Amino acid sequence: MGPLSNNFLKLRMQTEIISTDDENQKSAVKAAVEILSKGDVVALPTETVYGLAANVFDAAAVAKIYEAKERPSFDPLIVHIGKREDLAKVAIVPEELAEVVEKITKAYWPGPLTLVLPKHPDVPDLVTSGLQTVAVRCSSNKIFSAVVRELGKPLAAPSANRFGRISPTSAAAVMKELEGRIPLIIDGGACSEGVESTIIHITAAEKRPVITILRPGPITKEVLRNFGKVEKIKSSSNAGSPQAPGMLASHYAPRTPLILLEKDQEFRPEAGKRYGLLSYTGEAGSGLVSRYDWAQVEALSPGSGKLPEAALRLFFLLRKLDEANLDCIVAEPISEVGLGVAVMDRLRRAAAQK
Ligand code: TXA
Ligand code: MG
Numbered sequence: 001m002g003p004l005s006n007n008f009l010k011l012r013m014q015t016e017i018i019s020t021d022d023e024n025q026k027s028a029v030k031a032a033v034e035i036l037s038k039g040d041v042v043a044l045p046t047e048t049v050y051g052l053a054a055n056v057f058d059a060a061a062v063a064k065i066y067e068a069k070e071r072p073s074f075d076p077l078i079v080h081i082g083k084r085e086d087l088a089k090v091a092i093v094p095e096e097l098a099e100v101v102e103k104i105t106k107a108y109w110p111g112p113l114t115l116v117l118p119k120h121p122d123v124p125d126l127v128t129s130g131l132q133t134v135a136v137r138c139s140s141n142k143i144f145s146a147v148v149r150e151l152g153k154p155l156a157a158p159s160a161n162r163f164g165r166i167s168p169t170s171a172a173a174v175m176k177e178l179e180g181r182i183p184l185i186i187d188g189g190a191c192s193e194g195v196e197s198t199i200i201h202i203t204a205a206e207k208r209p210v211i212t213i214l215r216p217g218p219i220t221k222e223v224l225r226n227f228g229k230v231e232k233i234k235s236s237s238n239a240g241s242p243q244a245p246g247m248l249a250s251h252y253a254p255r256t257p258l259i260l261l262e263k264d265q266e267f268r269p270e271a272g273k274r275y276g277l278l279s280y281t282g283e284a285g286s287g288l289v290s291r292y293d294w295a296q297v298e299a300l301s302p303g304s305g306k307l308p309e310a311a312l313r314l315f316f317l318l319r320k321l322d323e324a325n326l327d328c329i330v331a332e333p334i335s336e337v338g339l340g341v342a343v344m345d346r347l348r349r350a351a352a353q354k
Contacts, residue, residue: 045188051157254322
């Protein structure tokens with residue numbers, strides 16, 4: 001047998017899904033904790049997207065995350081703590097940032113905000129891809145936080161998709177991405193935010209701290225302005241910078257080619273191709289809906305055009321359009337305010353050529 005088939009066999013295993021209705025929530029948490037303490041990985045719900053978790057201090061377990069996701073080892077993982085006070089277990093907060101870190105984590109933790117800080121020496125290099133910084137957050141999902149608390153150790157957990165693919169916002173989507181590669185998925189229902197956490201880096205300055213948004217997400221630049229001077233979001237063209245080595249231009253990609261129409265850009269269809277439209281409101285009078293004979297139309301925020309709804313449905317609809325046998329997905333632009341920044345960031349990366 002060649003090395004390829006060996007590798008294939010090694011990856012095959014039975015993937016179990018455990019649901020979490022009120023009665024069996026405790027046993028689901030227990031099953032997850034058991035597997036994590038054995039040094040294996042489990043897919044868990046968070047408020048943003050599903051994560052693939054391992055005990056952060058167990059480098060062999062963390063290696064299984066990279067293996068199951070086929071993630072290159074230069075792309076560092078996010079570490080999840082159970083409560084704010086545990087930050088000191090994984091990061092060292094520089095004195096000059098203590099005040100702003102306290103304010104910002106009090107305001108948004110638990111929640112969809114990730115802070116990049118100097119790493120604690122106990123965090124294995126594999127977690128941070130050799131960087132001297134670590135990305136930390138505290139999830140508000142009650143199943144996720146019950147698992148972290150019962151395990152008594154922080155969890156390294158990137159999104160539970162294969163590398164470069166669409167992030168999963170349901171247990172069924174995790175199954176499609178990682179079946180046969182991981183032993184267990186805890187089904188906590190659909191995620192409530194739908195896009196990944198906002199990642200920020202803070203530097204001290206004379207007047208106000210400077211907050212750099214490394215990845216836009218549910219905590220928007222508008223609200224972060226209350227805590228410091230917010231720097232312009234890095235565009236994907238400098239995404240290869242050491243600041244955010246994993247934020248590659250091409251990401252969140254469906255298998256079907258995707259065109260994101262930037263503002264005022266015209267759609268020029270090729271004859272004989274089946275096009276699907278990812279519309280903002282889906283209404284006939286607005287956008288591109290009635291300007292072409294689409295094979296399929298999906299609306300991010302049906303009728304009302306609300307950004308939180310658009311963020312919530314984004315990955316779910318990308319997945320749906322990807323499964324619709326289209327030649328191409330066309331996405332309408334949405335305005336880049338509030339959560340619109342995160343949605344457009346994900347769409348640009350989905351459209352980027354690999
Ligand atoms: O909402 C989320 O953040 C989800 C859930 C599961 O918590 N997690 C997530 O992880 O999106 P992942 O691995 O898909 O994305 C993590 C991003 C990567 O793009 C990586 O480059 C960045 O975080 N990152 C991790 N450590 C970093 C560091 N030390 N400095 C800069 N960026 C870092
Ligand atoms: Mg990801």
